[in-house]
Amino acid sequence: MTSYLTTRVVRMLITVLAVVLVTFFLTQIAFSNPARNLAPPNASAETIQAIARAYGIDRPWPEQLFGYFVKGPDIQGTPTGLLNWPPSLGYSYQEQRPVTELLLEKIPATLSLAAGAFVLWIGFSVLFGVLAARRQGGVLDKITSAFSYTFLSLPTFVTGMLLIYVLFYQLSLAGFRFFPSSGYVPITESVGEWARHLILPWLTLALAEIAIFQRVIRSSVLEVVGQDYIRTAKAKGLPDRRVYFGHALSGALNPVLTLGGIELAAIIGGAVITEQVFGIDGIGRLAVSAASSGDAPVVIGITLFSAMVFVVATFAVDLITYARSSRQ
């Protein structure tokens, strides 16, 4: 087990490094002359040169790469390079701040978004997935299946817009102004406001996820209900609730865990569209603005962050699955 853990952790590190490396080269290709973009339109060649020097982007790429992973020059008084303590992800040209600081500021919003959506989507998926499996081909099964196909085919921004239109616009016209259309209030300021501002984005994300998960849970429960141990549960005289939500669900959890981990990681890594639609200042929005303004250090920093979330999530799922299977 310990040797498994060490190799696994080493592999995770390699994955993250590889992702960063690829992103680094992509930014090298895509953002051809960042100093030019930063300078005023009529700046002289010397000014541009000076800007490039100030951000350390005048040096050849191997040196920049080394600077990123190990130790680079200080930019605006900020040390750069992953081998510093605390590790530095570089300096944002656009925001004029250290990337680490920028990320730490945006993470709470995205995390709030992901956590709330996760609770909603898992709760409803389990409920409807199991109920649909209990009466395969029944009314509820047909309704949830129609629901799934609808929200699977609707892009997130359409769902988001629809929710805003119905729950914000139409309700506001009717004089009921409960749901704000956009914005984010940190949980530290007011828990109530935090939740009120996030309800619509949570719903938007959750609807899309429920569409998939409800079906996944349904089919994996269906696979289990034919098992002998479900018949044993019925033979014990247990009510359906216990048979399906207890015995069947716990036997059907593995595929749900695997997919759930990946989806959750994807949202934490930045729910780009939802954040954009609802004006939530999170990782996703930061990624969009950094990519469009050629802010390479921020793009690389975000990629590194989401790669890490992914790797940790899959690892956690594997550990849980392993713990479950080792009991068998």
Add this chain to the structure above:
Amino acid sequence: MPLFQLDAFSVSFADPGLPQRHRFALDTVHELSYSVEPGETVAIVGESGSGKSVSLLAATGLLDGDIRTRGRVLFRDHDLLSLPQASRRRILGKEIGFVFQDPQSNLHPFMTIGAQIEEVLTEHTSLNRTARRRRVLELLGEVGIPRPEEKAQHHPGHLSGGQRQRVMIAMAIALNPALIIADEPTTALDVSVQAGILDLLTRLQAEHGTAIVFVSHDLAVVSRIADRVVVLKGGRLVETGTRDELYENPREQYTRDLLEASRARIRPRAARDGIRIGPPLLEVTGLTKHYRRGRRTTTAIEGLDFTVGEGEIVGVVGESGSGKSTVGTIVAGLQTADAGSITLAGHPYPVGGRHRAGTTAPHLAPELRRSVQLVFQDPFASLNPRRTVFQSIAAPLEAHGWSRAAVRERVAEVARRTVVDEVLLERYPVALSGGQKQRIAIARALALGPRLVVADEPLAALDVTTQVEIIELILSLQQTLGTAFLFISHDLGVVASIAQRVIVLGPDGVAEIGRTEQVFTEPRSEYTGSLLAAIPRLDDSPAEASR
């Protein structure tokens, strides 16, 4: 008043091929009537497809699927069929306990056994947590699980097969039910374990006065435990009577056939029955195999020496975990031995290397590949459902580059040899019975004309009468084709009737190797003796077998 009674009870499954109105026209169980008195053991016997399990599951509402039932099922004075679900649930688990065939698949893999037993108490009683826990430990002790406090925390995977079945029984008796329905409760277990479970059931019955409905295909087991016997065939009652009546004076031909088939299985094969055995074909010396899992190494087999002569049938018997299947897969070339030497007709097998069962098979010389073939336990799983019978039998020939015409001719020939009707060749496995499928699996193994066939539990999934047919087929193939067989089985009766020599694998290695007659009549090792003593026999006089 009877405790449990079926009254003209019929079950039919929806047949999607028939028009809506007639979907339930065919009865799987037809107008079945019998009754069980309090404290009595009634055995329901019959082959698979006779409706013995289906009737009981349908009667208690545990059968899933689109079914329709007619008639009445009385428990005390309730009709279980017309009872609302909630009231029926109060009877299931509380007044009727269930023990199913395979305790591995019937226990929830992710719940501790303590929790699984406790659930019955939580559902049906108002005992508090401490009282429930105490009762769970008491029950585990009562069914003979050592160290109940510790075992209650375990998941079923950490228990042996016999212990799991004891847990199932603990669950069934948790609330002192009036009736236990035991559906083939010992079929999935080894003989010595089976004896323990049967003893446990009879003891519990004597102590609590519980009635038992005991479903079994094995007349020998039934003779040990039943007061009365109900014989079913094709969903209909054939005959019913007390055990002594039925075993000594069966009225129906079908019952006589069943009894005959059960007796035939435990008659050791005589050494001199006209089969000529040639010089050693397979020579195995010092065969050793370890399995590593994490840091633990378990020894599957160590230092095994044996030979199989040309045209000889050698049986390998042993209980689960004795390493008999390991020997089979190594001889079949699916994994390598760690040490020792194996040669087949002079061709050596590769030894060593890191091949494990289930991973890529080791590389064998082409002559070896052709000379040894394999027949598996479960004919339902070992034939590809998307291939016709012809395609399945032809596959090994095609893999060895036979021409189309030659393949056709050869398939027809092996089909004839294995008594597979030509009509079946174009069918898919779904449309075949278990016996037919196993014949086809044997035909496929014979296609390349092997000199040795390794048969790993080839009869375990079949009925007694079908078992007899397959045994006869193997014997005739031995006689006409001179094929040698390494016949692996946990069933001593089967091995006795088919093998010329027997290898008995005990828990700590080889218990003995010898001629069948000698091993079964004068066993040299204590282990073999204890195995033999554990087999339920039909010849046991009722007095001796009674409680």
